[in-house]
Amino acid sequence: MDRYADLFNQLKTKNEGAFVPFVMLGDPDIDTSFEIICxxxxxxxxxxELGFPYSDPIADGPTIQLASIRALGQHIRPDDCFDIIQRVRQRYPHIAIGLLLYSNLVFKRGINAFYQTAAQHGVDSILLADVPLREGEPFRLAAREHGIKQILIAPPNASEDALADIARNTQGYTYLLGRAGVTGTESTATTPVTELVNKLNQHHAAPAIIGFGISKPEHVKAAIAAGAAGAIAGSATVNIINDNLSDKSALHSKLADFVRQMKAATR
Structure with a gap:
């Protein structure tokens, strides 16, 4: 089953883009994390797009760092994250589930063992935020062996040759950075991405989804207008969790409103 291909085909027939929220698994606790994803x-x-809590998330700003700290404070470990994913997969058999995490978490278990476990629990893709293309072959081999898409990042300053390499090696979708730096809503997506999307398309890359700095419906509209297949919102989603930890009803209500508004902007 290729859930990404199915998704993009369905969206194309409806003339829509994809909205993909990111949250940290296990934040603020196991059961609430599952409820948030639902x-x-x-x-x-x-x-x-789901994260595993990690002590040194170098690509993330303060919002997602705090989510990691909360989850680690609850003693959330990779096996707990996989258990949550399995619950999500059982409830939603058709939704594409991607992981965005750091290589030490993979090395700890062993590359092959990690990808095997991910596949067994229903993961569709893995993006390693701290592994450059030139060092990614062992991960790509494990991904292919276990039927997982290895997602690569296309940075805003990528050369033509780099974009061609990314296009050859990424599967599922291409994570196109909307700006340089770390995750966060403090600055918005500012990089003109139309040219990058066009170049990726020329190289027959997997559909581009823009992330970093996506926090408002107008950012999603701009991403779709630039030719991207969708947009990912991480810190903006996690901020809602941060701000409503003491009121679960408000937490779910505000998350629901946010997702509906961001999805509407893809149409």
Missing amino acids: TLVDNGADAL
Whole structure:
């Protein structure tokens, strides 16, 4: 089953883009984390990008760092994350589930063992935020062996040759950075991405989804207008969790409203 191909084909027939929220698994606790993911899917998320809590998330700004700290404070470990994913997969058999995480978490278990476990629990893709293309072959081999898409990042300053290499090696979708730096809503997506999307398309890359700095419906509209297949919102989604930890009803209500507005902007 190729859930990404199915998703993009379905969206194309409806003339829509994809909205993909990111959240940290296990934040603020196991059961609430699962409930949050259900709220995202039930209110229009087209796919999921999920993080594993990690002590040194070098690509993430303070919002997602805090989510990691909360989850680690609850003693959330990779096996707990896989258990949550399995629950999500059982409830939502058709949604694409991607992981965005760091290589030490993979090395700890062993590359092959990690990808095998991910596949067994229903993961569709893995993006390693701290592994450059030139060092990614062992991960790509494991991904192919276990039927997982290896997602690569296309940075805003990528050369023509780099974009061609990324296009040859990424599967599922291409993670196109909307700006340089770390994750966060403090600055918005500012890089003119139309040219990058066009170049990726010329190289027959997997559909481009823009991330970093996506926090408002107008950012999603701009991404789709630039030719991207969708947009990922991480810190903006996690901020809602941060701000409503003491009121679970408000947490789910605000997440639901946010996802519905962001999804509407893809149409």
